Amino acid sequence: MDVGVFLAALAMGTLELSEAGAVSAIYAGAYKSWIPYIYGALGVLVVLLPTFTLGRFIELLPIQYVLIVGAIILAYFGYRLIRSARRSFKGIRKHHGEEKEGMGVVLVVAITEALEDALVALALIPQSYSSTLLGTGISAVLVLGLTALLKNQIARIRLPHLKFVLSSLLFSLASLWILEVTLDVTEFIVLPLFLLYLGVNYLIIKI
Numbered sequence: 001m002d003v004g005v006f007l008a009a010l011a012m013g014t015l016e017l018s019e020a021g022a023v024s025a026i027y028a029g030a031y032k033s034w035i036p037y038i039y040g041a042l043g044v045l046v047v048l049l050p051t052f053t054l055g056r057f058i059e060l061l062p063i064q065y066v067l068i069v070g071a072i073i074l075a076y077f078g079y080r081l082i083r084s085a086r087r088s089f090k091g092i093r094k095h096h097g098e099e100k101e102g103m104g105v106v107l108v109v110a111i112t113e114a115l116e117d118a119l120v121a122l123a124l125i126p127q128s129y130s131s132t133l134l135g136t137g138i139s140a141v142l143v144l145g146l147t148a149l150l151k152n153q154i155a156r157i158r159l160p161h162l163k164f165v166l167s168s169l170l171f172s173l174a175s176l177w178i179l180e181v182t183l184d185v186t187e188f189i190v191l192p193l194f195l196l197y198l199g200v201n202y203l204i205i206k207i
Contacts, residue, residue, distance in 0.1 A: 002128035006135040009124055013139025016117040020044060020110040021147035025154040026162050027106050036106045043110025044140065051118040052125075052133055067177040070115065074177075077108045078170035078197075081163040086205050088160035109166065112173065164205065168197040 024040030117136065124132040147154070172193035179185045 001134070002131040005124050005128040005131040009121060009132045009135025010139050010142075011135075012120045013117050013136045014142055016113045016120075017044060017140060017143045018146065020106075020113040021143045022154050023109045023162070023166070024106055025147050025151045026157050026159065027103070029151070029154070029156075030159045036103060039103050039106040040110040043107045044114040047111055047114035047118050048121075048136065048140075051121055052136075064181045067181050070112070071174040071177040073108065074112060074170040074174040077105060078167045078174065081105060081167035081170065082201050082204055085160045085163035085167065085201075088163070089205050105163075105166070108170075112170070164201055165198075168194055168201050171197040171201075 020040050020043065024036045027036035028034060117139075121132050121136055124135075172190050175193050175197075176185070176187065176190045179189065
């Protein structure tokens with residue numbers, strides 16, 4: 001086993017998947033349902049199963065097209081989230097389909113975080129497939145355990161505030177992916193983009 005590859009896969013898997021677990025717990029608490037956990041797990045499996053079953057073949061896909069399509073999807077859900085958050089902060093009556101919409105958000109967040117993890121896994125697989133698989137697998141189990149242990153604390157986070165932050169995150173990731181395709185930028189630009197969208201979303205909510 002390659003210890004370095006294992007630790008890298010474990011650290012990145014725990015970091016990326018923990019957000020999907022937290023979002024699932026918050027929506028589960030808000031809607032008093034365990035279904036968001038299923039959506040979260042499904043989103044992770046949809047990405048990671050092909051990553052480790054097809055392995056090297058996925059590396060042959062043109063990543064530019066994947067990023068463009070992903071950016072469009074993230075921007076769409078970012079818009080839906082900030083619109084829903086604005087309704088909540090303004091005290092406007094909730095839309096009748098908002099619960100269903102929320103489940104879709106859990107799925108998209110889980111897929112997004114799993115995709116971020118998969119990109120790292122694809123870089124590690126050529127060095128040691130077994131170490132990457134083991135690290136990613138343990139990280140998934142670790143996140144499940146932490147989510148179960150802390151779900152009551154996580155569920156106390158208010159849904160409108162979560163939507164506000166998630167929308168900013170999705171917009172910043174969408175912008176980052178587009179910039180990666182069109183310009184030579186580093187991932188460090190995601191932080192100023194996130195702060196920018198926090199400000200923009202705040203203004204949208206206040207209007």
